[in-house]
Amino acid sequence: MSASLDSGRQLPPQTTLRHRLAELRGPASVPRPLDARALAALAANPGCKRRALLDGAGVDKTALAEKLGSPSGFGQSQFAIARGNAFEAKVKADGGRELLRLLGVEEPSAVDLPDLAAAGPQGRAARTALALREATEAGRWALLDHPMLAVEVAGAPVYLEPDVVVVHPDGRWTVVEIKSFPMIDGSADAAKVGAAARQAAVYVLALGRVAAVTEGATVAHSVLLVCPKDFSNLPTASVVDVRKQLSVTRRQLARLTRLEEIADAVPQGVTFDVAECSAEQLTAAVEAVPHAYAPECLAACELAFHCRERARAADVVEALGRSVRGELGGLTTIGEVLAAARGEAGDPEDPAVAALRRAQALRTEALACR
Template identity: 80%
Template sequence: MSASLDSGLSPTPRTARLQLFAELRGPATVPRPLDARALAALAANPGCRRRALLDGAGVDKSALAAKLGSPAPFGQSQFAIVRGNSFEAKVKADGGRELLRLIGVEEPGAVSVPDLAAAGPQGRVARTALALREATAAGTWTLLDHPLLALEVAGSPVYLEPDAVVVRPDGTWTVVEIKSFPMVDGAADASKVGAAARQAAVYVLALERVAAVTEGARVAQSVLLVCPKDFSNVPTASVVDVRKQRAVTRRQLARLTRVDEIADALPEGTSFDVVERSAAELTAAVESVPHQYAPECLAACELAFHCRARSREADAVETLGRSVRGELGGLPTVGAVLAASRGEAGDPEDPAVAALCRARALREEALAAADVSSERGGRSCR
């Protein structure tokens, strides 16, 4: 699929890409921007071309899933959003006194808080980079409140907005993540901390692009996670090492196929316009893009229920999880797995097939032993 051009002039690659994305989501539809949370989820499943294309084109996947008849209860509740905003405002109140105290600065007056306002996202990114360079050169404590960073993903720029970035006098830049889930007895829910670490790792990668062209700058490989202490509203902090998450995210994002390459393989006229296209047309459009469903998608993607239904219809092994899929090798469906366990399909020399046959034999032996035991007992055990 190629973008139609009304002008005889050759557009720049960026202009052509933006025009293509507008056609895919519908010219009247405002693009849905990517954020660090979405990028972390995308990096966790880099083989899913469907999500890469829809996210890159700015398609509203929630509206698309609803139009397809598979809405997903995905995302934060309004209550959680309000609570999070309220807690962040408390942490940053009075010139960020509480936040600075957690960092180790007792006198807020010694900290510079530059104005990062600028016109448009590109202007804000440039203003953030300038503030980071100036703070590093000055060698003073600096707090950047909601800076804007840029990261190229699959050939398209993505704008990211961390809660805060602290520049230390030695030139170290530290990402600050403010979350509203509690930290009880110095520890928070492991799954929530993990999600926050993956999100923060995206910010670290974006900061490293700026640090690479800033003399004396260094991006910390750990982030400051700020949460309510116990069940109060008092902020407390913990340092979280994100080196592993950063390495995994960087590798996975690098594996993503360029979005325009995925779009070029689509049938002519494909569109994900939820306003103008019917449910049948949208279903055909979505199915024209390969997906890589896994149960983990249910917690990270708005189209997960639709993809799960299609995977179940196809009897795909992926519905059982990535680990199971990896163990079963070249057996793509549940039917093929069952046939291999009966010795009716698959290469007998394949370790996966041999393991399935052995497992089936052990199961039959166990069932036979259970039947004999129940007969001796004079009753049936269920």
């Protein structure tokens, strides 16, 4: 009797989604948690249902890419990870003395260091929210080391762990991002600072959800970027305004198709279980989910080489970049573009076609003059 009742019981939507994602990942596979770096990359390409589903299911994309025969060099080296961990430990040593110096706090005893230990990510997120509220109510400085924040992405909860969150006596909360790349003469590599800003914007977005239900709390729209000074290991800091990155991240994450819709469109029986499936089975599984490849993916996604190969095989203009795709209007393949340029196809009144034919004429004229 109880078995029949269980079989007819309607599971909550979130439970059903978790079961479906577990099936896609593989029952024995441990889910890979999303982090801010992955969320920033996902927000930069919200049209890619493939990445959204694989990340939402917690699939190990590095192992998947290797099994598909298209391993990617994306990711940090072990040396870079070790160097970053060592520098972060130095910044946080002695109760965060170096970090407090950068914040202009002369007396470390005036700063609270709340214990954020709890069971599981949900427990840690709840403990972090409580510590933030208590520090704001007390009107004291507080350093939260590796707090846990929660944000919803495509209908599923994601837990994030910034390096540090600082609570100011006036109720302002500031995200601190600690990086091991050098800051020479007060400035660092623009590309690396931009990547750090996009990552920090995800933390600011998640922190804002807690501040919205905490009286007297505000979240700073600038983050404190801490890096080694010049060629030494001495920490230095720079304030980075992330309002632009925050706006883009919020808008792009809101555009993501909900995971339920993507998962429902995948045929039953499809799985990304790297340990159990052959390369042919995984290739068919990956191809069952649409992708939105762009050259920018090469710096942000482990499956970029595989998706680039498929995009080139399909002759789509997206393989040339989003800006090129935007300029070509209704021309969707490289073959159509070349045919339009040669005058073999396309509407002459179409601005994209007219521009291509003009470019072809200029090229022909230039070659004739050589």
